[in-house]
Amino acid sequence: MRQGEIVKVSGTVVFGRGIPDIEVGEVVEIGEDRLIGEVIRVFEEDFAAQVYEPTSGLRVGDPVFGTGKKLVAELGPGLLMNIFDGIGRPLEDLIKLSGPFISRGIKAYMLPRDIKWEFKPTVEAGIEVGPGDIVGEVKETEYLVHKIMIPPNMSGVLKEIYEGEFKIEEPIGVVEVNGEEKNLYMYHEWPVKIARPVQPGGRLPLTTPLITGQRVIDVLFPVAKGGAACIPGGFGTGKTVTLHQLAKWSDTDVVVYIGCGERGNEMAEVLTEFPELQDPRSGRPLMERTVLIANTSNMPVSAREASVYIGITIAEYYRDMGYDVSLMADSTSRWAEAIREISGRLGEMPVERGFPAYLPDKIAEFYERAGRVKVLGRPERIGSVTVVGAVSPPGGDFNEPVTTHTLRFTGVFWALDADLAYSRHFPSIHWLKSYSLYAEAIIGGYVEKAVENNPRLKDVWPNVKEEYPSYRVEAMNILTNASEVESIAKIIGEKALPDDQRLLLLTNELIKEGLLRQNAFDPVDSYSEPERSILILKAIIDFHRLAEKLVRENVPIDRIIESPIVSRIKRAKLDERKFDAIVDLLNEIREALSSIAEEYRVSISF
Amino acid sequence: MGIPVKISDLYGKIYRGIREIRGSLVVLDPIPGVVFDEIIRIRAPDGIDRLGRVIEVSRDYVIAQVFGDESGLQHDSIVKFTGSTFEIPVSPDVVGRMFNGRFEPIDGLPKISSKDTRDINGFPINPRAREYPNDFIQTGISAIDGMLSLVRGQKLPIFSESGLPHNRVAAQIARQATILGEEESFALVFAAMGLKHDEASYFISQFRESGAIDRSVVILNLADDPAIERLITPRIALTIAEYLAFELDYHVLAILTDMTNYCEALREISAAREEVPGRGGYPGYMYSDLATIYERAGIVRGKKGSLTQMPILTMPGGDKRHPIPDLTGYITEGQIILSKDLHSRGIYPPINVLPSLSRLMRSGIGPGKTRDDHKELSDQLYDAYSRGVKARDLARIVGEMGLSDRERLFLKFADLFERRFINQGEYENRTIEETLDIGWEVLSVLPPEELTRVRESTIEKYYYKAKAAYEGIQK
């Protein structure tokens, strides 16, 4: 290893000298404890490294070792169900080595070395193999089959392939590369800052919805598989709970959850809950499809940056097997702030709120690693990485660099609203401020999924496919118009409004309460099946259309407001009978309103 | 204020001469072997000894931050390097003791002497080693127990403003927040940063009165103590708190007040270092810095004790978006916000529950912990109260007569909720059952159809009984 020495220590940044051929991105080991760091700048004589561990105790003149390696992730079986720190050390191993508190200079492999995996080849020796080709399988968890692929930088002739139980450092075959025999293993390393390659021109249009079971998302602001979404909000507005909900319920094969600069207890919560919760589709514990990365707020700042890249690299790796992967990053603001802090220590010129000029590039690079793609290798397959990033704007004000730049590179904006959160309307995704650029392309797929899940939807609503988009638009229109009416009501009082406007307010309230508000902690409501969500929308819009007719025939709005059907609509989502309860609700609505019609001797057609 | 130390007490490398004095920062010549983050002692010709910490080392200079009073420092001062980061001795004897912000005894008793020392910066708890907190702590205050339940191992700050009774609320919590039957294992760690003398003596007399003083560790940096010292005071307190919780099995409640003074000291040092100022002049790394304090709360797998934190801060200008409350709220597990409006209307404790939050509440409540109706009831109270407050705002514009019947009903509810549920005596210690029953009592002024956040079965079980009782009282 090449050796140099420390010339300056400034917080988390250490300046060194004496390794002339050191490269940006190279991992260095610093001081007697061999703290891990990464070179971030190379100057004429010196170089600067960000250190992933606390730097107290370092001295000028202490050694710096160049490892010649970039920061890499080890990719292979053993990632799922695991939890890593920001630089990929398994937290369980750190407990074994240093107890419940993390001390310095501890080294641990990312992947377990002692587990034997049952490897089943899917090809035979003698064939030509290239990057991404699947050569075998390992059952990584009961839930997921891990495909063993030829690493992206290897091609040649598969000379041998074995079957049986192997540890990851035992070869499972031999590949002849340019006349040289090389062992093939179940894992390989990949530099985390470089996107893993896909087929040339392999980016595909985003046409499938990611079904999250969260009504305000699935119905109003859906995200596509392979898309990118951002969820900004002040403290306590519901970013983390929403990300946890997505991690729990999304119809995705693998979840990578990154806690970046956030709370330790939130990671503990995932670790206690996920092994207990069942995936609604496979019935297996959610933990079996999950990889966690935790660099909490009290852990070293520079590792925040690394944590995000390690996470996205793992996500791409499972994508390469042909899976749909979702990645949640909570919070990208802490990552951006880490970039700001390091940049400040390097004395770089800040451009906006202290952030360096290259902040937008970093954000873009990260979100660009989302996508639905034709992956490398045979057999041909498609995989996707969906990225959802939380943003924590100072003072909850969205007009700040991280939020505004993130919006440029993401297709969905879930704007969390503090007033909604204060009145305990969760998710506090504001319906007038949020948007989804994917909606048009994917709502058809959402209905199809609903019908596939529960064909009875078509019995109850035969034209669901054709009519659903217009129902959705009508709901949006009601919400928009009602907000104007509300601002008038704030001045003159609701009582002074004409009845048709009061009906608008009533329906607005039904949409908010009955459809959009969803309690993450209610067993019935936490996950809303597509068919149930769609039918709730129908119930409310049907109610509105009928009530409108009554109001037009001069039935007093108070008579409708007083009707018990109003609270039935608000409560229906909590009914344990789920879909069936909404089917009944549709009938009740018709009955309730027709009996009001009779009472006032008006005839309206249903 | 430092205490004079004999030169013979100084060990390690000793140097003479300070190159430059910039406020609380001093620049020294590059001395071989100086360790980043080590503690130094500086003795000026005035004979006073000051503590300092090395914050940057390079080939050309060493920069250190001085905790004591910088006036009196001269080029011709003596600097002693200790070679170690800031460590304090720990022993079970700390319980019942009182120290200044540098951990020197101020109760007339001898120093803590122990070979067992701890770095005051501590080490981060491995997230994998955390146990998710879920033990309800009854504070006897309805607004907290019913709406913002505190659990063991939580960090739940009070956001206040000057002139509001945050000290009384905190003292009431400290008095009442023991877990029944487990008083023995309870310990209180109290850290004051820049507190006024009368405030500090209020707390101490409160701890005396309740007998908690024997199970307390008090660390006081008062308003006239050196400001920079406030950077180490909470870290000393939490080092002791961690020791009590994770080595001696205590359930520790740590009260840290006033974090605003802490942040101002942080800003001062950042300005002295000529760092790029962030929002409000506070340094860009304040989030991470505060996190190294707040994240020290928690429960560790396999340990019997717990560390619960209740930091108190005053929001400059009463603005929740000011960087200090803002960054705190992004780290802590909720916040209890006191309101001037409630205070001026004579409501004690003046807790505005709407912007307040306890993130760990749901894990600490429910059947077997508090009561089966707790979650739904508090959801419903939030909903009804926020409607009532909206109606009240509207009534200010259109007059109460301009409200619809429904709005008037919610307004009535909001008034009752504040007067009957939130409002209580400073020495009134309500059980959780009492709190929840009062919750139903105030809800009973609303018709059952309006209670859409509770299940029908819950209404059956609690609502009608409460309504009958309430109407009985009215008659």
Ligand SMILES: Nc1ncnc2c1ncn2[C@@H]1O[C@H](COP(=O)(O)OP(=O)(O)OP(=O)(O)O)[C@@H](O)[C@H]1O
């Ligand atoms: N869908 C939901 N259902 C019920 N409660 C919710 C929901 N979303 C959020 N909450 C409530 O809001 C609280 C705060 O949410 P959360 O922790 O997700 O906020 P956050 O935006 O991540 O805040 P921070 O930026 O401080 O981390 C939760 O503890 C919970 O009580």
Ligand SMILES: Nc1ncnc2c1ncn2[C@@H]1O[C@H](COP(=O)(O)OP(=O)(O)OP(=O)(O)O)[C@@H](O)[C@H]1O
């Ligand atoms: N390092 C930092 N950390 C946190 N906030 C910062 C930081 N640097 C700047 N800010 C915040 O951003 C504000 C504006 O900073 P700055 O002047 O650099 O931005 P700008 O984009 O140039 O704004 P303007 O166009 O108004 O001059 C500062 O007053 C401060 O509140």
Ligand SMILES: [Mg+2]
């Ligand atoms: Mg959060």
Ligand SMILES: [Mg+2]
């Ligand atoms: Mg400017």
